[in-house]
Amino acid sequence: MAQVKHFLRGVLLGEGLVPSDTRSLALFCPGCGEVWYTISVAGSLWSVTSHWCGDCGSEWDMPPGSIAQTDPALVLSANYIAYLPPAVVRRELELHLNAAEKES
Ligand SMILES: [Zn+2]
Numbered sequence: 001m002a003q004v005k006h007f008l009r010g011v012l013l014g015e016g017l018v019p020s021d022t023r024s025l026a027l028f029c030p031g032c033g034e035v036w037y038t039i040s041v042a043g044s045l046w047s048v049t050s051h052w053c054g055d056c057g058s059e060w061d062m063p064p065g066s067i068a069q070t071d072p073a074l075v076l077s078a079n080y081i082a083y084l085p086p087a088v089v090r091r092e093l094e095l096h097l098n099a100a101e102k103e104s
Contacts, residue, residue, distance in 0.1 A: 001020060002022065003041070003042040004040065005040045006038070006039055006087075009034075013085070013087050013091065014084075014085025014087035017083070019083070020044075023045055023046065023047045024039060024040050024041045024044045024046045024047070025049060026039075027050075027051035027053075027067065028048050028049065028050055028051065029052055029053040030052065030056075031057055037067055051067070053065065063096055064095075
């Protein structure tokens with residue numbers, strides 16, 4: 001296992017452990033050009049993926065600011081959810097609940 005830290009706009013959001021073959025991931029917003037979310041895995045190489053920040057848009061039908069993705073090739077696959085720090089899970093849940101509330 002390797003230590004992982006999640007940063008939202010440079011601020012530590014949560015940390016935990018992930019399988020040691022997990023890559024670090026930077027989410028780059030195609031709207032503002034900012035790397036707005038990083039998942040830093042100790043000792044790993046980095047990947048960068050295009051992913052809208054909450055200020056500029058949203059991914060598919062996800063709420064703005066969600067880091068959830070459906071591409072199984074990426075680190076944020078369903079299997080990876082088990083390794084998300086509690087604060088990250090809480091943030092995702094709040095984003096989804098707020099979005100559902102606005103729709104109803
Ligand atoms: Zn943006």
